[in-house]
Amino acid sequence: MSIKFDNDKQPYIDLGQSYKICFDYKKIDDxxxxxxxxxxxxxxxxxxxxxxxxxxxxxxxxxxxxxxxxxxxxxxxxxxxxxxxxxxxxxxxxxxxxxxxxxxxxENIDLETTRELFEDNLYKYMPLNDKEGRRIVMIKCGEKWKLTRNNHKEFFAAMRIIFQTMAMEPSTQVNGVSMIIDMKTLDMSQVTALTPSFVSMLVKWNQDCIPIRFKRFFVVNNSKLINVFWALIAPFISKKYKDRFYIVNEKYEILADHMGKDCLDKDYEGNIPVDKVEGKVMLDYMKLFQKQFELLNVSGxxxxxxxxxxxxxxxxxxxxxxxxxxxx
Known part of the structure; x- marks a missing residue:
């Protein structure tokens, strides 16, 4: 698993067996x-x-x-x-x-300050888009979110890096994004860390500020704490977004029905045979797009x-x- 460059000198992460993660900023020709x-x-x-x-x-x-x-x-x-x-x-x-x-x-945020979040594998891209052409982003907010290592500021910074970089892709602008929110081993300490003011801020940014067509939100591997989690975030979410949430738990056939099995890995009973991208490699790849992050920070x-x-x-x-x- 390593970062390579194609014939146009554009970087990508080689996952093996012809699977790769890359941003596609070319004009739409499909x-x-x-x-x-x-x-x-x-x-x-x-x-x-x-x-x-x-x-x-x-x-x-x-x-x-x-x-x-x-x-x-x-x-x-x-x-x-x-x-x-x-x-x-x-x-x-x-x-x-x-x-x-x-x-x-x-303030005082750059890619290096999010290192631990990426190395803990909190955020990931899937190598393939879903059957509707949507970019797939996964957030592991259960076992991978370590409160002792990651504060709200770093959590939000990593989210901005992940979302804003793919927002510049023309194909993603058209097809939109499917998000998998994996809550495996989510505990009450993590839920209570999502204070109402922080959740309100995150939802406002996602709904009002970021130029992304969020088409589906799939909550997987959830426990009974999903009721607490949903009660916390629901007051801030618009009806349009609420209608796009699916509580999947371990019924991965729901993911397959909406997204197709070819774009899912073995963790979700999909057909992708290679391992997910390693957090350190993901961070090194994102650093190649540091200028995009700087531009979005300084504009306004x-x-x-x-x-x-x-x-x-x-x-x-x-x-x-x-x-x-x-x-x-």
């Missing part, structure tokens, strides 16, 4: 995905160009807002918002205001102690560097 973009997201060349123009004007007109305006970064918000420029702009503004309100969660509203031109120059430089290194 006919099925293009058709879904037209039918579900209203994406046509004409609508997209109009939306890009409108969104740039909205960003330009918002005083003290600094955000990259290259097509690649604007599409990240426009596709999940079905190319309604106003909705995409509102999500950008919501995320920018969120950074100010919860500033302490953004100018604060009192910031110079707008310095902030704009930093955002533009990071955006330029990212576009020069990824294959789009």
């Amino acid at each position: 006919a099925k995905c293009l058709a879904k973009a037209r039918e579900e997201l209203r994406e046509t060349p004409e609508i997209r160009e109009q939306a890009l123009t409108e969104l740039r004007e909205l960003i330009k007109g918002e005083k003290n807002l600094v955000f990259p305006t290259d097509d690649f970064f604007l599409d990240t918000y426009l596709r999940p918002c079905k190319f309604y420029a106003k909705s995409a702009f509102e999500k950008i503004v919501a995320d920018s205001k969120f950074k100010i309100k919860y500033k302490k969660f953004y 509203f100018v604060e009192e102690n910031e110079d707008i031109e310095d902030k704009r120059n930093k955002v533009n430089a990071l955006a330029k560097e990212i576009l020069s290194t990824i294959k789009v």
Whole structure:
């Protein structure tokens, strides 16, 4: 299991037997995905160009807002918002205001500070998408979440890294994400660590700020504590998201029905024969996308102690560097 580079110099994790984990930032060329973009997201060349123009004007007109305006970064918000420029702009503004309100969660955070979370295998990508083309993300919030090693700030930072990096994938913008929440050995101390204020913050960020189409949430290996857990988070979740939650426990055939067995590993009675990615390798891979994380951290509203031109120059430089290194 190691990190390698393809012919386009794009990195990937080689899991063996032709299985790999990689981000795909290339333009969409799959006919099925293009058709879904037209039918579900209203994406046509004409609508997209109009939306890009409108969104740039909205960003330009918002005083003290600094955000990259290259097509690649604007599409990240426009596709999940079905190319309604106003909705995409509102999500950008919501995320920018969120950074100010919860500033302490953004200070002195980089990939290295999340090392223990990745090494403990709390967050993972699956190597294959589900049968609907959705990116699969797994969170092991039971046995892998060690309260003595990981605080709220680090937990949220790792979540942002995982979510925001895949949010830039055009195919994920169209197809969305399926999430597996594995609660194996979850105990009361972990449940009570999810304070109402922290849960409220996490849900608000996921629903209002991050440009991702979350299509399914599967809770697996849960105990009776699921009732306590659900009572804690349900008040903050919208009806749309509640309708997308499935309590699976160990009935893995539910996962297979919704996702297909070919994208699941042996832990969930699937057909993937290779082991999950090792946490250390996953962290080393994510470090290759450090600039994306830096860009998303620095973008937003100018604060009192910031110079707008310095902030704009930093955002533009990071955006330029990212576009020069990824294959789009």
